[in-house]
Amino acid sequence: MTDGTPRQTPAATARGKYAPVRMHESEILRRGLDTFAELGYAGTTMRELARRLGVSHNFVHERYGSKDDFWRSVVDFALRDAQPTLDRLLAECHDDDERLRSVIVHLYRLAANDSAMNRLLSDESTRDSSRLDHLHQRFIKPFWDSVEPVINSLMDAGRIPRVPAHILYFAVTGPALALAQDPIADRLSPDNLPTAAHDRNAMADALSALVLRGLLPPRL
Template identity: 30%
Template sequence: MFLDAALEAFADLGYHGASIRELTRRLDVSHGLIHAKFGSKLDFWKASVDHGMQRLVQQIEKAAFTGNPDATPEQRLKDVFVSLLMVLDQAPAILRMMNHEGIQESERLDYIIKRYMLIGTFPGDIIIEEGVKAGLFRNVSKPVIFFLIAHGGGSIFSLRALASNLGIPPLKTKKARQLQAEEIADTLIRGLLI
């Protein structure tokens, strides 16, 4: 909960806008606690990011590797996409934080890229490659697909005020959020099909 709240604060304020004073106020802790436990604001930020990203990675891998092994690449890809979107629904701060950090090159962006983006392959990429080889999917840029699902579709869950103002009704139940995630995944996958 503590690191979730810290990630929310960094997502809302950005790294530079999140002073230690503001962080301690929002988290209702002493300045000394943050310093004693994490050392620096950057280390506190890293711990918050690690907490959010590890949860995201675990859920995506679970969807990719524990589903029905007999499922088509299309269904397996949908499972991965929906899983990603549902995690972003449950923890939208990770995507909002990425929107802040993705604006310009920084030590923090490098940390995210090296620690989470370059260490392995997004499970969806593996499934897309299988689909391309099987003649089911177009051979498209996998990073573009990731951006479309995470930062395009995911924004419906992480930028709720914007989504509402654009006419997307509030997704008040888990079932409604699941159906929205499936619609987003289906739409993107239809664009991949040959």
């Protein structure tokens, strides 16, 4: 039995002029992701985070410790399923051609449908920082460690060119990161429709087909 008092969500209770936080933890982290993606880490102030979350200016500090700790919680939340999903996908494929094709299609669809995480990854990849170290350790390196044996096997078989690992990384991930560039895509769109109105999976599939045509041509 209860005394009629509403049960709190997993989020912490904010103090000050704001009402108690009744958002689920996932909503807090999603709003944090959107803010970091839009403004960048340096441009995201504690005050702005508090405003967008509708909490007191002490909330992030009290709940997470610091802006950097909150950023790490946001990234870990957004990427928590990435590697397990990739591992399952690779296990379901029958050969290395299929594995690489499946990885690229999957990666581009993820990028197209989560532009906030895509923008954050693109921005942080240009900066030598502890945040990039975190992304590399928790997401980028595990991803590449999973894919590199497939790529090496395809190189040995003469299916793809033998080039340095970072060049292939750019070839695979660069177009995916570009899927976050909606403003320029809107200006280039021949039908004058905003990118948001397009089928995101269809966009991703068209791009992955183009990349794969050059990287891994069909067998003769």
